Amino acid sequence: MDDLASRLADVDARISDAARAAGRDPSELTRIVVTKFHPAALISELYALGVRDVGENRQQELTAKRAELGGLAGVRWHFIGQAQTNKARAVRAAADVVHSVDRQRIADALHAASGEDERVLDVLLQVNLTDDPARGGVAPDELESLAEYTAGLSSLRVRGLMAVAPLEERPAAAFARLADYSARLRTVVPDAGWISAGMTADFAEAIAAGATHLRIGSAITGQRPPRG
Numbered sequence: 001m002d003d004l005a006s007r008l009a010d011v012d013a014r015i016s017d018a019a020r021a022a023g024r025d026p027s028e029l030t031r032i033v034v035t036k037f038h039p040a041a042l043i044s045e046l047y048a049l050g051v052r053d054v055g056e057n058r059q060q061e062l063t064a065k066r067a068e069l070g071g072l073a074g075v076r077w078h079f080i081g082q083a084q085t086n087k088a089r090a091v092r093a094a095a096d097v098v099h100s101v102d103r104q105r106i107a108d109a110l111h112a113a114s115g116e117d118e119r120v121l122d123v124l125l126q127v128n129l130t131d132d133p134a135r136g137g138v139a140p141d142e143l144e145s146l147a148e149y150t151a152g153l154s155s156l157r158v159r160g161l162m163a164v165a166p167l168e169e170r171p172a173a174a175f176a177r178l179a180d181y182s183a184r185l186r187t188v189v190p191d192a193g194w195i196s197a198g199m200t201a202d203f204a205e206a207i208a209a210g211a212t213h214l215r216i217g218s219a220i221t222g223q224r225p226p227r228g
């Protein structure tokens with residue numbers, strides 16, 4: 001096996017182990033491979049290895065790679081970066097799932113961008129697990145109101161929550177709070193059970209805390225090239 005195949009297999013084995021250790025069925029988990037800064041050719045290689053969920057954090061890069069790889073049937077493109085209102089149309093055109101709705105204005109912009117398109121866009125509400133507003137994500141005490149607002153927009157479907165573990169805290173503690181927020185979200189949108197959490201450094205903790213969607217980059221892709 002080449003390096004990419006062996007790293008992917010290794011991560012998948014670790015995901016299965018973590019799921020079983022938590023009494024969960026590994027098949028409940030969606031492993032998104034984060035390919036940011038890597039060339040589109042890497043996504044073709046991953047596709048040949050069976051990867052169908054790909055994550056990008058910059059709109060221009062997402063748009064360019066999706067255009068280049070339009071022939072890869074069945075790829076689901078996850079937009080995991082900070083969403084800007086002036087990029088909403090392009091994000092909507094290129095993403096199947098947007099993980100980073102964290103304020104009414106971005107929900108509005110994504111909804112307005114639906115235009116004639118009758119496709120409903122899957123979105124996650126990003127929650128800030130830190131006290132630093134600059135880190136992105138809705139403050140937890142505003143979660144229910146953002147959920148109500150977003151669920152009221154007919155072209156968006158609220159599927160769940162997304163979060164990034166803080167640097168300054170044990171991931172398990174932060175992800176435990178996220179599980180509570182997920183329960184609170186489901187009092188507003190009962191079927192919004194997705195939890196997008198867990199990266200290279202902390203996916204086992206995220207699985208133990210109930211994550212359904214893992215966003216794993218470097219453990220699979222190898223070291224990222226410098227930000228272009």
Ligand SMILES: *Cc1c(COP(=O)(O)O)cnc(C)c1O
Binds near residue numbers: 080164199201216218
């Ligand atoms: C880059 C990125 C990841 C993947 O990070 P790794 O540590 O390489 O696994 C996950 N989520 C978000 C939001 C990212 O920007």
